[in-house]
Amino acid sequence: xxxxxxxxxxxxxxxxxxxxxxxxxxxxxxxxxxxxxxxxxxxxxxxxxxxxxxxxxxxxxxxxxxxxxxxxxxxxxxxxxxxxxxxxxxxxxxxxxxxxxxxxxxxxxxxxxxxxxxxxxxxxxxxxxxxxxxxxxxxxxxxxxxxxxxxxxxxxxxxxxxxxxxxxxxxxxxxxxxxxxxxxxxxxxxxxxxxxxxxxxxxxxxxxxxxxxxxxxxxxxxxxxxxxxxxxxxxxxxxxxxxxxxxxxxxxxxxxxxxxxxxxxxxxxxxxxxxxxxxxxxxxxxxxxxxxxxxxxxxxxxxxxxxxxxxxxxxxxxxxxxxxxxxxxxxxxxxxxxxxxxxxxxxxxxxxxxxxxxxxxxxxxxxxxxxxxxxxxxxxxxxxxxxxxxxxxxxxxxxxxxxxxxxxxxxxxxxxxxxxxxxxxxxxxxxxx
Amino acid sequence: xxxxxxxxxxxxxxxxxxxxxxxxxxxxxxxxxxxxxxxxxxxxxxxxxxxxxxxxxxxxxxxxxxxxxxxxxxxxxxxxxxxxxxxxxxxxxxxxxxxxxxxxxxxxxxxxxxxxxxxxxxxxxxxxxxxxxxxxxxxxxxxxxxxxxxxxxxxxxxxxxxxxxxxxxxxxxxxxxxxxxxxxxxxxxxxxxxxxxxxxxxxxxxxxxxxxxxxxxxxxxxxxxxxxxxxxxxxxxxxxxxxxxxxxxxxxxxxxxxxxxxxxxxxxxxxxxxxxxxxxxxxxxxxxxxxxxxxxxxxxxxxxxxxxxxxxxxxxxxxxxxxxxxxxxxxxxxxxxxxxxxxxxxxxxxxxxxx
Numbered sequence: 001x002x003x004x005x006x007x008x009x010x011x012x013x014x015x016x017x018x019x020x021x022x023x024x025x026x027x028x029x030x031x032x033x034x035x036x037x038x039x040x041x042x043x044x045x046x047x048x049x050x051x052x053x054x055x056x057x058x059x060x061x062x063x064x065x066x067x068x069x070x071x072x073x074x075x076x077x078x079x080x081x082x083x084x085x086x087x088x089x090x091x092x093x094x095x096x097x098x099x100x101x102x103x104x105x106x107x108x109x110x111x112x113x114x115x116x117x118x119x120x121x122x123x124x125x126x127x128x129x130x131x132x133x134x135x136x137x138x139x140x141x142x143x144x145x146x147x148x149x150x151x152x153x154x155x156x157x158x159x160x161x162x163x164x165x166x167x168x169x170x171x172x173x174x175x176x177x178x179x180x181x182x183x184x185x186x187x188x189x190x191x192x193x194x195x196x197x198x199x200x201x202x203x204x205x206x207x208x209x210x211x212x213x214x215x216x217x218x219x220x221x222x223x224x225x226x227x228x229x230x231x232x233x234x235x236x237x238x239x240x241x242x243x244x245x246x247x248x249x250x251x252x253x254x255x256x257x258x259x260x261x262x263x264x265x266x267x268x269x270x271x272x273x274x275x276x277x278x279x280x281x282x283x284x285x286x287x288x289x290x291x292x293x294x295x296x297x298x299x300x301x302x303x304x305x306x307x308x309x310x311x312x313x314x315x316x317x318x319x320x321x322x323x324x325x326x327x328x329x330x331x332x333x334x335x336x337x338x339x340x341x342x343x344x345x346x347x348x349x350x351x352x353x354x355x356x357x358x359x360x361x362x363x364x365x366x367x368x369x370x371x372x373x374x375x376x377x378x379x380x381x382x383x384x385x386x387x388x389x390x391x392x393x394x395x396x397x398x399x400x401x402x403x404x405x406x407x408x409x410x411x412x413x414x415x416x417x418x419x420x421x422x423x424x425x426x427x428x429x430x431x432x433x
Numbered sequence: 434x435x436x437x438x439x440x441x442x443x444x445x446x447x448x449x450x451x452x453x454x455x456x457x458x459x460x461x462x463x464x465x466x467x468x469x470x471x472x473x474x475x476x477x478x479x480x481x482x483x484x485x486x487x488x489x490x491x492x493x494x495x496x497x498x499x500x501x502x503x504x505x506x507x508x509x510x511x512x513x514x515x516x517x518x519x520x521x522x523x524x525x526x527x528x529x530x531x532x533x534x535x536x537x538x539x540x541x542x543x544x545x546x547x548x549x550x551x552x553x554x555x556x557x558x559x560x561x562x563x564x565x566x567x568x569x570x571x572x573x574x575x576x577x578x579x580x581x582x583x584x585x586x587x588x589x590x591x592x593x594x595x596x597x598x599x600x601x602x603x604x605x606x607x608x609x610x611x612x613x614x615x616x617x618x619x620x621x622x623x624x625x626x627x628x629x630x631x632x633x634x635x636x637x638x639x640x641x642x643x644x645x646x647x648x649x650x651x652x653x654x655x656x657x658x659x660x661x662x663x664x665x666x667x668x669x670x671x672x673x674x675x676x677x678x679x680x681x682x683x684x685x686x687x688x689x690x691x692x693x694x695x696x697x698x699x700x701x702x703x704x705x706x707x708x709x710x711x712x713x714x715x716x717x718x719x720x721x722x723x724x725x726x727x728x729x730x731x732x733x734x735x736x737x738x739x740x741x742x743x744x745x746x747x748x749x750x751x752x753x754x755x756x757x758x759x760x761x762x763x764x765x766x767x768x769x770x771x772x773x774x775x776x777x778x779x780x781x782x783x784x785x786x787x788x
Contacts, residue, residue, distance in 0.1 A: 264446065264449055264450060264453065265453065267446070267447075267450040267453075267769070268450050268453030268454045268457065269454075269457070270769070271450060271451075271454045271762060271765050271766045271769060272454060272457065272458075272762060272765075273758065273761040273762055273764075273765050275727045275728070275739075275742070276727070276738075276742055276754070276757050276758040276761050277458075277461075277758060277762075279742060279746060279754070280461075280462060280465075280754050280755065280758045281461055281462075283465060283746075283751070283754065284461060284462055284464055284465045286464065358606075358607050361607075362607070362609050365609060366609055366611065366728050369609075369611065369728055369731075370728060370731070370742075370743065370746065371746060384612065384615065387615075388615070388731075388732065392619070393615060393618045393619035393622070393623050393630070394623050394630070396619070396623065396624070398616075398619055398620075401612075401615050401616060401619055402616065405608070405609070405612035405615070405616070408607065408608070408609060408612065409604065409607045409608060412607035413603060413604065413607055416603045416606075416607065417603065420599070420603075
């Protein structure tokens with residue numbers, strides 16, 4: 001079961017590495033790339049618990065058609081209609097035009113189910129989002145139309161409520177259900193061939209895991225963080241166990257004064273405190289952090305733990321009769337080390353490599369949480385860091401905290417299971433020195 | 434070999450290890466360490482020159498300025514031994530470190546000790562006790578709970594509860610402590626307002642010392658819960674397997690053959706026999722708890738070494754960062770040494786045998 005689980009993880013990692021375009025990885029740290037996504041909304045499935053209070057996002061693709069052309073001015077129109085049947089309000093509205101350079105001006109018309117018509121002059125700067133001036137002024141006009149007074153402040157929630165709500169004396173507490181008609185008129189001074197208009201109604205729920213403060217989907221971030229986490233953890237574990245087993249094996253096998261010296265160095269590295277050391281070293285690195293240097297730094301700190309175990313095992317091998325026979329026969333020490341000690345240590349090495357992956361994952365994510373990660377990499381620790389920085393706990397955005405952290409467990413657990421299984425086979429008596 | 438000579442041998446080997454550790458830190462941090470000193474030397478020189486220029490009646494010539502600047506910078510650099518050969522510099526470094534002469538944090542960064550001092554040694558002295566308070570309490574609770582659960586699991590080996598221990602150990606030890614803390618804050622502090630979300634005392638702190646202590650305990654509750662959740666499973670599993678391996682030894686069979694009650698076998702004989710290994714585990718857990726769960730403090734805004742490290746990173750306060758690194762290394766070494774010494778008391782075999 002553990003193995004199947006690992007295979008699934010690897011499958012997801014391969015998918016994330018090769019199918020998700022690299023431009024998405026680059027866009028992760030660019031807030032402007034996520035404007036069309038609803039910000040800090042819960043996952044879609046909360047609807048099954050609260051009676052469909054949180055509509056999902058949807059976008060309308062409006063095909064443009066040329067209506068009139070006079071001289072250099074092209075007038076395009078596009079329209080679409082949709083049914084809105086949710087109890088909850090959307091979280092925002094954005095309007096995007098794929099090729100906006102030649103647009104002189106434009107306006108958007110929305111006809112609400114109660115027949116009230118809203119005209120929004122959207123100008124020529126795209127994307128237009130809920131908090132931008134054209135929409136907020138329209139919302140105040142709309143509220144004026146319903147109530148006869150202008151509101152003092154217009155937040156993006158107010159805009160959406162005015163566009164999608166039933167009027168209750170200027171307050172919009174209920175959504176107005178029914179068919180909405182959206183149409184866009186664009187004035188351009190060049191033909192807009194192949195351009196398309198998209199109206200995004202940002203829901204108040206998104207996908208499997210919701211979105212964060214910047215509108216970045218959590219599920220996407222988790223998927224994109226998977227390959228680098230797995231790669232780093234596996235590399236770190238392999239290198240540190242490899243070095244540890246050879247080193248500890250040598251120390252135990254050679255014994256005597258050489259053992260003392262080797263053990264001294266083991267103690268020296270063991271005494272370095274992991275987190276402060278790694279953080280400071282990251283600072284001291286002249287070329288910044290890369291995957292390789294992070295891997296080497298973590299491995300440098302974690303090999304002594306494995307060396308201690310390997311040393312104990314090698315000591316018991318040293319006193320075996322066939323090793324002593326080698327010694328009497330004059331076989332060089334390095335040869336009996338590789339023919340007798342290393343093969344006997346290999347099963348341990350495999351078990352500890354697998355068991356070392358979870359602790360490497362935790363250390364990597366902890367470091368990322370502290371802001372130590374190779375630049376440009378998407379990592380769960382960084383997602384949690386940004387959740388902490390944006391007060392996710394205070395604001396109750398639990399999905400932003402829960403899912404990246406749970407992934408650490410989801411990745412660690414199968415390796416622990418497989419590791420314990422191997423460990424049981426290779427060392428039937430646990431805890432024997 | 435008596436205990437004294439064993440202890441002396443251990444102390445000497447740890448002093449040697451201290452040299453090695455410091456050498457690694459020295460080589461590793463050398464580039465930023467020197468930059469910090471040169472920067473602060475330049476700063477002092479510039480400040481001194483400014484005062485001189487304000488006081489002198491005739492303006493200083495550029496040559497004079499350069500000369501005074503160089504003189505001051507060279508003096509400071511010489512006082513840190515940076516003009517000496519590399520190997521000699523190491524001993525200056527070591528001397529500064531062991532006398533806790535850790536320099537001064539940047540005065541533009543808002544990190545000070547609770548008396549307002551910028552000296553790194555003072556800052557650390559005011560943060561370290563909080564860390565020890567939190568993590569030592571946490572680790573002691575983990576040890577007691579882990580011992581009880583582990584022993585009970587070994588006593589009733591094969592039962593449902595016993596099978597549950599490894600599962601809980603696996604799941605819980607794959608949680609990062611700080612993430613559990615994060616969840617607890619979201620649920621118990623902001624969700625149902627049961628506990629404070631962070632900090633060490635209320636603002637303003639209560640005047641009455643008893644109330645003050647209670648207030649600190651109240652603030653400690655959430656971090657303690659998260660430390661316990663993460664730690665207990667793994668520790669109980671270790672205790673269980675150590676006790677189980679002792680239970681299969683011949684002397685236990687002999688005891689059982691003499692019809693000694695199972696309770697006495699377990700708590701008297703088996704506990705004594707497996708105590709050295711358990712104590713090693715405990716001490717390892719205690720020492721690593723001081724440095725290992727630094728991030729938990731960040732999440733809970735607990736003013737200990739972890740929060741200090743985090744603040745130093747955010748404020749780019751390199752002297753404080755280096756100071757924290759050096760001091761935690763010393764604490765870790767001291768803890769490991771203490772562990773070995775106690776192990777020697779509990780397990781007399783270790784004093785004699787090589788292995």
